[in-house]
Amino acid sequence: MREAITLKEAAQESVRERSEELLAVSHTISANPELSMQEFASSALLVDAVASLTGVTAQTGTGGLETAFQATAGSGELKLTICAEYDALPVVGHGCGHNIIATAALGAFVALAPLADELGMTVRLLGTPAEENGGGKVKLLDAGAFEGTHAAIMVHPAPLDNVSMNPYxxxxxxxxxxxxxxxxxxxxxxxxxxxxxxxxxxxxxxxxxxxxxxxxxxxxxxxxxxxxxxxxxxxxxxxxxxxxxxxxxxxxxxxxxxxxxxxxxxxxxxxxxxxxKTKGCYSNILLDHELIELYRENALHIGRTPADIAPLGGSTDMGNVSLVVPSIHPMIGLNNPELTLHTAEFAAAAAGPAGDAAALDGAILLAQTAIDIATTAKVRERLLGSNPLAQTQ
The missing domain is CATH 3.30.70.360 (Alpha-Beta Plaits)
Incomplete structure (x- = not known):
């Protein structure tokens, strides 16, 4: 296997080479916001993009959810899931920037797909609908969609960079x-x-x-x-x-x-x-500090300087995933402290130059962090030695 630094450079180059196609996905999702469990066009767009950019055919209807999907590359023993979100909010559309989340996840999958077997990984892009109110990941967990996963990763846009969200x-x-x-x-x-x-x-x-x-x-x-x-x-x-x-x-x-x-x-x-919502309750996040530090190091390397764990705020169904699968949920900044999530102003910024930079950097950082997960012996051994879906808080 090539050195990690060489693989990271290859991943970054893949994202840069596909930046035009990736940003077109981000802008299309942003311009056509769909509410939870109604993300038919966004889901189809991502499925088509996976096929055109990687040649992988995605499976739709994952976990019994019409707008969920999954695409898999590689066959290694270490199984990594990249979570994509693409639902919008009423009135303010993509005021939470899920167009960035989806694009970063897609870009990371595009970068990792040709490297997966060399890394000894199975990499899966999982389209997770209805984060805002429907508890899509909770439903997918109940349906067994995360079974076998050793780690789950995603990035979420924010006004500024933090190494992790800290949700209620x-x-x-x-x-x-x-x-x-x-x-x-x-x-x-x-x-x-x-x-x-x-x-x-x-x-x-x-x-x-x-x-x-x-x-x-x-x-x-x-x-x-x-x-x-x-x-x-x-x-x-x-x-x-x-x-x-x-x-x-x-x-x-x-x-x-x-x-x-x-x-x-x-x-x-x-x-x-x-x-x-007896089954739709969102959990706080169980922080995996070792994985968080891998993300931080990569962020610093590409010129981002994320602050530590964000102040307590917001909620996400990724918290539920973190209770059973080692996970990260960093916040990738649009470099504007005046912005506020869940506003029309944030939706506009998420589709502008700062949002484009966050989407591409997010893709690079997810891919490079995945490479570190696969090539850092103690991390890989810990994840492989853990019992997926059996962690306790």
Whole structure:
């Protein structure tokens, strides 16, 4: 096998040679945002790009998800999975820059495919839909799509570089209050006001925030709040998102929100239904510091200077993957501290020159980190010696 530095140079050259095709993928995904589990065009675009750039035919419908796919190169004993995300957000489109994630993952696969057997690796590009709200990776884990994987890697865009994201564990609650409609003037006493229940619940949650522990958060949005003002609302609905810095912390704050919701129902004499994502809960990340340091060294070598692990913030289903497969989730910067994720401004930047640089650098860094994983004896031996999908937090 050639020296690691030579293989890294070859990987970088592959990405640079294919930069025009790769950036065309990024720009197309950005310009055509698709919501979670609806990423039909983006998924098809990536599958076609894999075939045209590597000659590998991707398999679609991975794990029973229509917009998931996988493409594999090499047959070595060390199995590496590169995760691609490509779903967008409502209103702001690719305000989380998933066009960069998908392009970096594709570029890394393009660079590694011809090197996989020389590295003694099986390299897989895994298209993972619905990161924003659908828990695509959680569903893929449940379906066995990560079985046999020794390490999973991806990059995520951000305003600035960090060696790793530091996400909250999170969950969502869909809540519906059911009361009874009545004429608000002629017979208000015959109604049961579901909006009152929601108002009490929102107020209770607002007050409860004072007693939350550090590392706990609650967010909400109202999806239904009655119609005409002269009708007592018979139904009202909202969504809550809860976060904690660990799964135990998440459970604590979830119980707080549920108490507040039930208090609103009790106060207004309404019925209430609470739907939790029992299998869609996102975990915090289990950091693999050895893999993180490999990424950091490569980032420094190509001229990026990532800060340490990012402050606690956001959530991702890559956290669930990290609990069972050694993983990295570095943040690759657009070199603009004024940017904020989940905004139209970030979406625009992610499709501009800074986003293009992040996509190509991300591809190079993933490929070079994979080469280090394969050629660093102690890392390779640890991963091969571990029991994939059997790690505990």
């Amino acid at each position: 564990a999170s969950n969502g609650l869909k809540v519906r209050f059911i009361g009874k409609e009545a004429h608000a003037s002629l017979a208000p006493h015959e109604g049961v006001n579901a909006l009152d229940a929601l108002t009490v619940a929102m107020t209770a949650v607002g007050l409860a925030r004072q007693q939350l522990k550090p590392g706990q958060q609650i967010h909400s949005s109202i999806s239904e709040a009655g119609g005409a003002p002269n009708v007592i609302p018979g139904t009202a609905a909202a969504m809550w998102m809860v976060r904690g810095d660990s799964l135990d912390s998440l459970e604590e704050v979830t119980q707080v929100v549920e108490r507040c919701i039930n208090a609103g129902a009790l106060a207004a004499a309404c019925e209430v239904t609470i739907e939790k």
